[in-house]
Amino acid sequence: MGDEGMTMRKSPAVRRRRLGIMLRRIREEAGLTADKVAKELAVAGSTITRIEKGESAGRPGMLRDLLDHYDVGSPQREVLVQLGREGRQKGLYDAYGTVMIAAYADLEAEAETITQFENVLVPGLLQTADYTRAIIRAVRPDIGVDELARSVELRLARQAMLDRDDPPELRLILDEAALRRIVGGRDVMCAQLAWLIQRARLSHVTLQIVPLAVGAHAGMSGAFTILGYSEPELDLVYLGNASGGLYLEKAADIRWYLITHERLRAAALSPVDSLALLAAVAEEFACPAESPPST
Numbered sequence: 169m170g171d172e173g174m175t176m177r178k179s180p181a182v183r184r185r186r187l188g189i190m191l192r193r194i195r196e197e198a199g200l201t202a203d204k205v206a207k208e209l210a211v212a213g214s215t216i217t218r219i220e221k222g223e224s225a226g227r228p229g230m231l232r233d234l235l236d237h238y239d240v241g242s243p244q245r246e247v248l249v250q251l252g253r254e255g256r257q258k259g260l261y262d263a264y265g266t267v268m269i270a271a272y273a274d275l276e277a278e279a280e281t282i283t284q285f286e287n288v289l290v291p292g293l294l295q296t297a298d299y300t301r302a303i304i305r306a307v308r309p310d311i312g313v314d315e316l317a318r319s320v321e322l323r324l325a326r327q328a329m330l331d332r333d334d335p336p337e338l339r340l341i342l343d344e345a346a347l348r349r350i351v352g353g354r355d356v357m358c359a360q361l362a363w364l365i366q367r368a369r370l371s372h373v374t375l376q377i378v379p380l381a382v383g384a385h386a387g388m389s390g391a392f393t394i395l396g397y398s399e400p401e402l403d404l405v406y407l408g409n410a411s412g413g414l415y416l417e418k419a420a421d422i423r424w425y426l427i428t429h430e431r432l433r434a435a436a437l438s439p440v441d442s443l444a445l446l447a448a449v450a451e452e453f454a455c456p457a458e459s460p461p462s463t
Contacts, residue, residue, distance in 0.1 A: 276329070294327075294364055299360045335372045342376070
């Protein structure tokens with residue numbers, strides 16, 4: 169892997185999460201509560217909580233005070249200081265201005281596995297530009313032209329990870345309903361189906377479809393994404409919504425969604441049969457034989 173690949177994988181958001189987990193573990197091993205530490209350091213309790221949740225790397229002085237308070241010595245101290253320094257850097261997608269989505273994209277960029285279920289629409293990593301525009305306009309009819317352009321640009325920038333030398337493994341399960349919902353008109357859907365077929369043939373992408381004939385299934389409570397890392401303690405579940413989304417980090421929650429994904433996989437068509445269904449839906453829409461995605 170070249171230098172560019174290494175840079176892409178260095179996510180400040182993941183560094184902050186790693187720093188927070190390590191600091192929380194040190195505090196708990198010392199038998200201290202977050203409120204007690206905050207009081208002794210004369211800072212707000214939310215300051216400690218935000219650092220431990222990975223929402224902030226803290227100011228250099230704040231991190232130094234914490235490490236002194238916990239009596240952390242070398243070499244662990246150097247590791248934590250470096251994580252704090254990297255966690256304060258700008259994220260890969262900060263320039264796009266959509267703070268919540270950029271934060272998720274930053275976490276996604278360093279994941280080694282992306283395990284996903286979508287029941288309403290094609291997920292962002294596999295959307296065409298026109299499909300993305302139609303979705304965003306439907307969800308946010310008041311969006312301005314410039315913000316729409318930035319949102320589409322961000323979504324397409326995220327997709328570049330699938331073409332890296334070291335791409336994540338994408339395990340996607342789609343409800344058939346997401347394929348049959350015509351978004352943006354027939355031409356947009358034809359291009360979207362063609363793009364799905366093309367991307368599903370990548371060696372690191374596994375696409376399966378839960379057919380409508382299955383009826384009720386394990387994923388009917390909603391879409392979800394599980395981000396997996398080289399360090400399992402960093403794994404998390406993301407439940408997206410229009411206001412930004414929810415992160416679940418408890419091992420029990422992650423395990424529940426992994427089991428749900430396995431149940432969905434058992435109900436879904438095989439990857440080969442899923443490709444055949446995609447082609448059949450495209451034929452039903454009277455799509456042309458060649459329908460390249462628009463950019």
